[in-house]
Structures are given as structure tokens and as C-alpha cells.
Amino acid sequence: MSGYAGQSIWKSLGRAAFLSVAVSFVLFPILWLALGSVKTRNGALAVPPEFIFQPDFTAYTRIFTQGFLGSFQTSLTIALTNVVLTMVLGVPAAYALTRMTGKVQENLSFWLLSVRMAPLFAVIIPLYVLFRGIGLLDTPIAVALAHLTLTLPMAIWMLVTYFRSIPIDLDQAALLDGATRLQVLWIVILPIARPMLASVGIIVFIFSWNEFLLAFILTSRDAQTVPVAVASMAGTMSFDWPLIAAVSIVSMIPALLFVGVAQRHIVSGLGAGAVK
Known part of the structure; x- marks a missing residue:
């Protein structure tokens, strides 16, 4: 013992x-x-590193005086727009795929997976040419639509896996009661799937908030996101490390808040499912 x-x-x-x-x-x-x-520029680059120093919060005040708030607003607009578009398009598509049978369903599923597996550089050039032709370059909507090409297949695949675990008997019972397919999705499926919807929303938001390459190629000045703004501060000979670090720390806050709010919805959704 x-x-x-x-x-x-x-x-x-x-x-x-x-x-x-x-x-x-x-x-x-x-x-x-x-x-x-919270170090000075020299202190942040000191070798060996300084662990005992007088804190200097100048870098945080410079975030508000050097135009970085516009980048935060743009990133938030792009991320929220991408979440809304992904959920509005992805939820019905995933539900339809789980209720379809035969070769059509298999071919559509494979096509969605192939789009997600495509190299990012294969997507950037066509999108750049398209947005330039319709005058959407350097706009938040262009970046949000570009992110949608990656987040939508990912969301559909995650939701398909979850929707397949929901018994089809629930659909059939609602259809026998006179409900339409849209009503079945809205009234029956979505309340059950709230935890998964919140999880997908978190992943989509974080991806869109942190994505760099698409935002870097499709924007220049007017729709610059936070990752692009941080990268633009890095010079060839020297860079302002305290400011870069301060912007990076502040950029974590919206994502953490979004995750915190979504987690509460996940818990409530799980509780509701247990009661049912």
C-alpha cells in the first residue's frame, strides 16, 4: 500500500x-x-538584460499619440466582420453537408478541404488582382473577405463534425411538426450547437486578429492592421523595442476579452444542453 x-x-x-x-x-x-x-530604448536592448530598473510607461502613452488606435480599430473591424461572415455562411453550409448523401456531399467536402490546404501564396495573387480591379485594395472589407477564404472552409469542417453527432431524428421530428429546413436549423440545431459555435467564433476571431501576410499584401496605409503596424516599426539598423512590445501587449487584450466572453457562452450552452 x-x-x-x-x-x-x-x-x-x-x-x-x-x-x-x-x-x-x-x-x-x-x-x-x-x-x-516598460523599459527605456537602451534598457530594452541592454546585454546582459536588466531585471532591476525604473519602469518607464512612455511607450504606452505613445500608442495613443502616434496613430496606433486606427490600426486597432481596423483589426477589430476586420476580425468581427470575418466572424459574422464565416458564421452566416458556414453554419448553413455545414448543416446542409451533414444532411446530404452521395457523391455530391463527398465532392463538396473534398473541395472545401482542398481550398483550405492550398498554399497561402496561391490565394494572395488572385485576390490582389481581383480587389485592385474592383477598387477594394487597402480597405478593411478586402482583408475580411481574404480571411474568409481561409476561415470559412475551416469553420465548415469543424461544424460538419459537430452537426454529424446531432441525431437526425430531431430534424425528422421537427419536419413532421411542419417546420421548414431553415426553422429546423434555427430552432432545433443552433441552440444545441451553441458551445461549438462559440468555439469556432473564437478560432476565427483569433486567426483574423493575428493574421499578417494577407493584411500586409492587401493594405498599405488606410487599412493597416496591428500586426502590419508592428512590422512596419522594425527598421533595418535599429527599432523601437519598447513601443513594439507595448503595442504587442495591448493587442492581446481584445482577443483575451473575446475569448473570455465566448467562454461564458460555452459554459451556458453546455449547461443548457445538460438540462435538456
Whole structure:
């Protein structure tokens, strides 16, 4: 009995040590950014690093005085627009795919997967030519639509997996009661799928908020997102590390808030499903 207790203690200690290392590995870059954001420019680049210093919050005040708020507003507009478009188009498409049978369903599913697997550079050039032709270059809607080409297939595939786990008997019962397919989706399926919808919304928002390459190619000045603005601050010989670190820290806040709100919806959705 004592041997089993000893093994259990060692397993617990091993799990605790592993989790501590994993958490430290994840949090270290954030901590390093936070420290760099409250140092002077020379202090942030000092070798060896300074761990005892007088905090300087000038970099955070410069976020409001050097035009970065416009980039935050643009990123938020693009991310929220992409979430709305992805959910409005992806939810009905995923539901339709789960209720279809035969070769048509298989071919459509494979086509969606192939689009998501395409190299990003294969998507950028056609989108650039298209948006330039219709006058949408350097606009938030252009970046949101470009993100949609990547997030929509991803969302559909995630939702298809979840919708397939919902018994089709629920659809048939609602149809027998006189409901249309749209009413079945809206009244029966969506309330059950709220946890998954929240999860997909989180993933789409974070992807769109952090995406760099499409935003960099399709924008220049008027619709510059936060990742593009941060990259533009890096010079060839020197760069303002405290300002870059401060913008990076502040850019985490909207994503964390969105995740926090969505998590509450996930919990409420799971609770509602358990009650039902």
C-alpha cells in the first residue's frame, strides 16, 4: 500500500513539474514583452538584460499619440466582420453537408478541404488582382473577405463534425411538426450547437486578429492592421523595442476579452444542453 502511495506521489510531482515547465514556456515570451514595454530604448536592448530598473510607461502613452488606435480599430473591424461572415455562411453550409448523401456531399467536402490546404501564396495573387480591379485594395472589407477564404472552409469542417453527432431524428421530428429546413436549423440545431459555435467564433476571431501576410499584401496605409503596424516599426539598423512590445501587449487584450466572453457562452450552452 505504501509503495502504491509513493508511486502516486511521484506521478503527481511529475505532472506538476511538466505543467510548470509548459506554463513557463508559454508565459515567458509574454513576460519578456511586458518587461521590455516598460523599459527605456537602451534598457530594452541592454546585454546582459536588466531585471532591476525604473519602469518607464512612455511607450504606452505613445500608442495613443502616434496613430496606433486606427490600426486597432481596423483589426477589430476586420476580425468581427470575418466572424459574422464565416458564421452566416458556414453554419448553413455545414448543416446542409451533414444532411446530404452521395457523391455530391463527398465532392463538396473534398473541395472545401482542398481550398483550405492550398498554399497561402496561391490565394494572395488572385485576390490582389481581383480587389485592385474592383477598387477594394487597402480597405478593411478586402482583408475580411481574404480571411474568409481561409476561415470559412475551416469553420465548415469543424461544424460538419459537430452537426454529424446531432441525431437526425430531431430534424425528422421537427419536419413532421411542419417546420421548414431553415426553422429546423434555427430552432432545433443552433441552440444545441451553441458551445461549438462559440468555439469556432473564437478560432476565427483569433486567426483574423493575428493574421499578417494577407493584411500586409492587401493594405498599405488606410487599412493597416496591428500586426502590419508592428512590422512596419522594425527598421533595418535599429527599432523601437519598447513601443513594439507595448503595442504587442495591448493587442492581446481584445482577443483575451473575446475569448473570455465566448467562454461564458460555452459554459451556458453546455449547461443548457445538460438540462435538456
